[in-house]
Amino acid sequence: MTEEVDAAARRIRDAKPRVTVLGTCILDRWTSGDVHRVSREAPVPVIEMRKVQSTAGGAANTALNAAALGAQVRLLGVVGDDADGKRLRDVLRAGGVDVTGLVSAPGATTISKTRVIGNDQILARLDTAGVPRPSDAVVRRWVRTLGALRRDDTLIVCDYSREMLSDEFIAALAASRPRCRIIVDAHDLGRWRAVQPDIVTPSAEEVERLLGDELPGPDRAAAVGKLAGHILHAAGASSAVVTLDHDGAVSLPHDGGAPHRTVAHPAPESQATGAGDTFAAALAVAGAVGTRLAEAADFAQHAADVVIARTGTAVCRLGDLLPHARSPQHGVVDDVSLRERLDEERSLGKTIVFTNGCFDILHPGHTAYLEQARALGDVLVVGVNDDDSVRRLKGPERPINAVEDRARVLAALGCVDYVVVFSEDTPMRLLSLLRPHLYVKGGDYTPEMLDETPVVDAYGGEVRTLGYFPGHSTTALVDKLSHRVDGAG
Known part of the structure; x- marks a missing residue:
């Protein structure tokens, strides 16, 4: 359809x-x-x-x-x-x-x-x-x-x-x-x-x-x-x-x-x-x-x-x-198709916001962050690390959920317009390709800490950091589940 x-x-x-x-x-x-x-x-x-x-x-x-x-x-x-x-x-x-x-x-x-x-x-x-x-x-x-x-x-x-x-x-x-x-x-x-x-x-x-x-x-x-x-x-x-x-x-x-x-x-x-x-x-x-x-x-x-x-x-x-x-699963697109779609969105005067992460186990901190990111513009694009890059970043036991499942869950959120999977450790290639107006990260970062900031500055975009949402962490959730499993044994 x-x-x-x-x-x-x-x-x-x-x-x-x-x-x-x-x-x-x-x-x-x-x-x-x-x-x-x-x-x-x-x-x-x-x-x-x-x-x-x-x-x-x-x-x-x-x-x-x-x-x-x-x-x-x-x-x-x-x-x-x-x-x-x-x-x-x-x-x-x-x-x-x-x-x-x-x-x-x-x-x-x-x-x-x-x-x-x-x-x-x-x-x-x-x-x-x-x-x-x-x-x-x-x-x-x-x-x-x-x-x-x-x-x-x-x-x-x-x-x-x-x-x-x-x-x-x-x-x-x-x-x-x-x-x-x-x-x-x-x-x-x-x-x-x-x-x-x-x-x-x-x-x-x-x-x-x-x-x-x-x-x-x-x-x-x-x-x-x-x-x-x-x-x-x-x-x-x-x-x-x-x-x-x-x-x-x-x-x-x-x-x-x-x-x-x-x-x-x-x-x-x-x-x-x-x-x-x-x-x-x-x-x-x-x-x-x-x-x-x-x-x-x-x-x-x-x-x-x-x-x-x-x-x-x-x-x-x-x-x-x-x-x-688009139904939720169709929200997951390849980077070439996404660039074409974002060109159309941009021609209509829409502000494009991009953020990224592993999103291994989606929790309230994630959803609050994504909703806040979406409020900054008209179109929210979420880049998701593939399984290999998650292993490099988080260790051999991660991810808990395969990238196909992580991407579908994100695409089902009402605040997310497009989801794209990338294989590198950082989304610098995607940022150069898609050229979003805003690149958004969580409040535990500053623009100066990000390798992506020079890329965004080079094409005229803007880096924004959002509020930090304490008490929510995928790593903490994984540890908590592991302790429960160990205790049950």
């Missing part, structure tokens, strides 16, 4: 595919603060505001995610000529989205959703009414723009309101269907049947609306698989990926092959805002570089899982996917 996500990410990075997003654009606003009392005017909490965050929603969020994943993105949509419309443009431009196709409708109000949060709990949501409508001239311009898309382009349609994308527009688009790949994410998929989408991405509720009946039985994924032919026929689509929130997603290929189910990481509904936009964007961007439907669905699921682990309406960047998709 990780290898497939890795391969897709590399193809995206190299190809920078072209993606056009069309649809309903929303400004998501998150206002948050602390609640310490109830109002005397009414039985409602008084929120002392701390933060207001404006993000993109709907088609705008899909566009922002596609750009964050490495695509060249153009957005076609309508906003009001108001402050919210200007703010949404600014958010999109900052995210690298081409907004020359985003039209300001005179006198219209930009769609917005304002969530009011007190003590990390959503207490209210305030929505603006009405949807800005494109003029006939704008609709004709969109049809011409879409008709000029090339075969290797991708169009994502995000249709959440009839006012925005009318039946007349859909008919015009169907009459001069673009040659490009078309993905439709719509509340009412039946409206898009004449366009013959390449892929549709309905939710379970949207499938039920499309078929006019509820999905049978308790296993929704199995039901979707059995109804594959009916779903594709009703949508007029070649393929489909049906999203089932906490049950993952089911991809239905065009060739009648077996459905493929992704595995989701369940999260509260309050954290799922915008995850569908991320899923559609990731599915489209992965598919644009030739990724098979099942693998593209896995890629999209990983991207959605990244954003639901965050608060608010979030985006998933290409560099976020590798550490997310």
Whole structure:
């Protein structure tokens, strides 16, 4: 799984595919603060505001995610000529989205959703009414723009309101269907049947609306698989990926092959805002570089899982996917692959922290130290001495645990991003190769005591020493266990 996500990410990075997003654009606003009392005017909490965050929603969020994943993105949509419309443009431009196709409708109000949060709990949501409508001239311009898309382009349609994308527009688009790949994410998929989408991405509720009946039985994924032919026929689509929130997603290929189910990481509904936009964007961007439907669905699921682990309406960047998709044992990488991954992390502006040791028997002193090291940056790399070098450093009776086991245990820690094994007594070669921003050691050392300090200084890095954690020692643990065994004999 990780290898497939890795391969897709590399193809995206190299190809920078072209993606056009069309649809309903929303400004998501998150206002948050602390609640310490109830109002005397009414039985409602008084929120002392701390933060207001404006993000993109709907088609705008899909566009922002596609750009964050490495695509060249153009957005076609309508906003009001108001402050919210200007703010949404600014958010999109900052995210690298081409907004020359985003039209300001005179006198219209930009769609917005304002969530009011007190003590990390959503207490209210305030929505603006009405949807800005494109003029006939704008609709004709969109049809011409879409008709000029090339075969290797991708169009994502995000249709959440009839006012925005009318039946007349859909008919015009169907009459001069673009040659490009078309993905439709719509509340009412039946409206898009004449366009013959390449892929549709309905939710379970949207499938039920499309078929006019509820999905049978308790296993929704199995039901979707059995109804594959009916779903594709009703949508007029070649393929489909049906999203089932906490049950993952089911991809239905065009060739009648077996459905493929992704595995989701369940999260509260309050954290799922915008995850569908991320899923559609990731599915489209992965598919644009030739990724098979099942693998593209896995890629999209990983991207959605990244954003639901965050608060608010979030985006998933290409560099976020590798550490997310990796299971603990995949956290152990060779030094060459690690250098490539760290180059990607560094290009995203992340601070890389490196530390090393034998880590023979992991104890609380180790975990406290590693957590403190991780807090200094964005990515923590742990170098682990192999068995031979441990014997040279600690004696012939060590290590207690083989290097494969020591590395897997370290990779399973939430604070550790990458683990790399080295065979030398010191990590000087690794430091020269990986060039981390920070080289960290425990408080029982000073930078002047370390042979590695001149290496780090030479490439412009920094050596840091952390606090000393007394009362915890692998050697002491080994001695204690030996005494117990001897006493039992």
